[in-house]
Amino acid sequence: MPNYESVLNDRKSKEVRKRVWKEHALAYGFLAPSIIVFVMFLFYPMLKSVYLSMTITDPRGQVVEFVWLENFIRLLSTGQFYKNLGVTLMFILFTVPTSLIWSLFLAAITHNKLRGMKVFQFIFSLPIVISVGTGSIIWFLLFHPTAGMLNYFLSLVHVGPIPWLTDPSWALISISIMTIWMNMGFLYILLSSGLQGVPEEIYESARMDGSGPIRTFLQIVLPLLSPTIFFALIVSVISAFQAFGQIHILTKGGPINSTNVMVYSIYQDAFVNFRFGIGSAQALILFAIILLLTLLQFKVLEKKVHYQ
Amino acid sequence: MILRRAASAFTYLLLLLLSLVVLYPLIFTVFSSFMTEKEVANFPPPLFPSSFYLGNFAEAISGFPIVRFILNSFIVSTAIMLCQVITSSLAAYAFAFLNFKGKAVLFGLFLSTMMIPWEVTIIPNYLTIKDWGWMDSYQGLIVPFMAGAFGVFLLRQFFLQLPRELFDAAKIDGCGHIRCYFSMVLPLSRSSIATLAVYTFLTHWNHFLWPLLITNKASMRTVQIGVAMLQHAEVMSWNLILAGVTIVLIPSFVLLAFGVKQLVRGITAGALKG
Numbered sequence: 001m002p003n004y005e006s007v008l009n010d011r012k013s014k015e016v017r018k019r020v021w022k023e024h025a026l027a028y029g030f031l032a033p034s035i036i037v038f039v040m041f042l043f044y045p046m047l048k049s050v051y052l053s054m055t056i057t058d059p060r061g062q063v064v065e066f067v068w069l070e071n072f073i074r075l076l077s078t079g080q081f082y083k084n085l086g087v088t089l090m091f092i093l094f095t096v097p098t099s100l101i102w103s104l105f106l107a108a109i110t111h112n113k114l115r116g117m118k119v120f121q122f123i124f125s126l127p128i129v130i131s132v133g134t135g136s137i138i139w140f141l142l143f144h145p146t147a148g149m150l151n152y153f154l155s156l157v158h159v160g161p162i163p164w165l166t167d168p169s170w171a172l173i174s175i176s177i178m179t180i181w182m183n184m185g186f187l188y189i190l191l192s193s194g195l196q197g198v199p200e201e202i203y204e205s206a207r208m209d210g211s212g213p214i215r216t217f218l219q220i221v222l223p224l225l226s227p228t229i230f231f232a233l234i235v236s237v238i239s240a241f242q243a244f245g246q247i248h249i250l251t252k253g254g255p256i257n258s259t260n261v262m263v264y265s266i267y268q269d270a271f272v273n274f275r276f277g278i279g280s281a282q283a284l285i286l287f288a289i290i291l292l293l294t295l296l297q298f299k300v301l302e303k304k305v306h307y308q
Numbered sequence: 309m310i311l312r313r314a315a316s317a318f319t320y321l322l323l324l325l326l327s328l329v330v331l332y333p334l335i336f337t338v339f340s341s342f343m344t345e346k347e348v349a350n351f352p353p354p355l356f357p358s359s360f361y362l363g364n365f366a367e368a369i370s371g372f373p374i375v376r377f378i379l380n381s382f383i384v385s386t387a388i389m390l391c392q393v394i395t396s397s398l399a400a401y402a403f404a405f406l407n408f409k410g411k412a413v414l415f416g417l418f419l420s421t422m423m424i425p426w427e428v429t430i431i432p433n434y435l436t437i438k439d440w441g442w443m444d445s446y447q448g449l450i451v452p453f454m455a456g457a458f459g460v461f462l463l464r465q466f467f468l469q470l471p472r473e474l475f476d477a478a479k480i481d482g483c484g485h486i487r488c489y490f491s492m493v494l495p496l497s498r499s500s501i502a503t504l505a506v507y508t509f510l511t512h513w514n515h516f517l518w519p520l521l522i523t524n525k526a527s528m529r530t531v532q533i534g535v536a537m538l539q540h541a542e543v544m545s546w547n548l549i550l551a552g553v554t555i556v557l558i559p560s561f562v563l564l565a566f567g568v569k570q571l572v573r574g575i576t577a578g579a580l581k582g
Binding site: 020023024026027028030031033034035036037038040041042043044045046048049052060061106107110112116120122123124125126127128129130131132133135136137138139140141142147149152177181184186189190193242244245247249263265266267270271276279280283284286287290291294298 | 316319320322323326327330331333334336337352353394395396398399401402406407408409411414417418421423424425426427428429430431432433434435436438451452453454456457460485486490510513514516520521528531532533535536538539546550553556557560561563564568571572575576
């Protein structure tokens with residue numbers, strides 16, 4: 001491979017210069033399609049969001065007035081914003097630890113050499129193909145207060161019907177149950193392949209040292225798995241911050257705003273009430289939170305998490 | 309020995325029970341879609357359908373433009389998949405095999421796109437698409453997603469692992485970059501391209517918010533939006549809705565059955581990158 005720098009320095013040879021020029025043209029040509037799409041639909045809108053967040057728009061999206069940071073001030077001084085943030089954090093608290101532990105548990109008990117394990121692995125991966133749309137409709141019917149199967153099963157064990165989606169104190173829990181079910185496929189696949197990366201000899205030597213399977217898992221395998229778990233944690237938190245479809249279909253943010261997460265309130269402000277300015281301001285705040293989390297992920301992954 | 313047997317029997321029992329819990333929503337969906345209206349009207353409805361009744365499927369297809377939804381989703385997902393394979397493999401080739409000024413900067417730029425979540429771009433993008441008059445159109449659903457950084461990183465990683473000697477030999481034989489791309493790199497990286505294809509297709513098949521915003525006409529709706537609308541069709545009974553859901557789920561299951569390996573690789577590639 002010719003050294004790039006030395007080729008550039010060699011200005012005498014026209015041949016080489018032509019080749020370098022051609023390679024540059026080719027490289028930019030190859031990158032151009034992606035760059036055009038990124039600029040038009042990622043970088044430009046990103047900047048425009050910053051601009052929009054400081055404006056008041058008419059329902060068609062035309063800027064009526066430039067108001068500097070007024071949208072942010074208004075957001076941060078009203079209770080509703082903090083309430084929505086609180087709901088979002090509760091949603092994260094309900095879904096992330098449970099789905100991680102649940103998926104890790106499933107990954108651990110299917111990580112063995114028993115016959116037919118492939119079938120179970122397939123079953124536990126299955127929810128990954130379920131979309132928010134179909135998944136929500138299925139659970140909408142399961143959650144039905146009078147004719148839903150969940151309340152029917154509860155009645156079999158003599159528990160009274162639960163107003164899954166209609167009671168403000170239950171709605172977020174119900175949405176969380178559905179979300180855990182939907183996300184488990186992804187997490188299960190991720191954690192399973194993490195487990196497969198733990199070398200066989202480690203189990204062997206642990207057994208030789210007289211460590212039982214549960215102790216081996218908790219004290220030896222889990223630390224080795226920590227990079228994967230940490231990645232799964234961050235991805236789950238970010239995706240919980242962005243959950244929209246199930247809330248839109250199941251509760252529309254209600255009852256009494258009990259499931260009105262930040263993303264849903266952005267949607268309502270921007271696309272139901274057509275207040276694009278305040279919607280953009282909320283989106284930017286959410287972006288700042290997610291960015292912090294992503295940076296944290298890089299920092300922690302670099303330092304604290306155990307690598308082999 | 310007996311203890312080991314008992315332990316594995318217990319494991320199987322536990323797994324069976326857990327599978328039932330995980331699968332129940334799907335079993336409920338598929339079984340209900342085979343039940344007659346009379347069966348569903350009972351409470352509690354029976355757990356199993358009494359026969360293989362296909363009337364719901366026929367009615368769901370004739371009473372609702374479900375075939376059209378599937379077709380729309382298929383067109384959109386396939387187009388995005390093809391575009392992403394092309395744009396990603398081209399960009400990945402440039403990053404892996406070409407020397408040019410600003411490579412590091414551009415690579416950083418590509419990396420940074422992964423940190424931009426959709427909430428910050430969706431409002432301006434919606435306004436752009438509206439300005440261009442692309443509401444209710446395929447291009448409005450496809451064009452914003454024609455490129456993605458995930459594919460570039462996935463493929464670049466794979467390209468870098470291809471044996472260098474192959475390219476040196478090809479260069480000596482006078483093989484230019486364009487020919488190299490078409491006749492060596494693409495065929496050699498079929499497996500990675502398949503991973504990207506399956507992953508992209510599934511992501512966009514399941515896309516919800518963007519099509520919700522961009523489509524108003526029923527004839528342009530994608531599957532996910534169409535299915536969500538079944539919920540509000542008051543006249544429809546449950547078994548009809550669930551028959552619709554079952555029809556919509558079939559392509560996803562087919563994709564999983566054939567592409568589970570690709571999907572797993574796509575997910576773990578993301579993990580390794582992080």
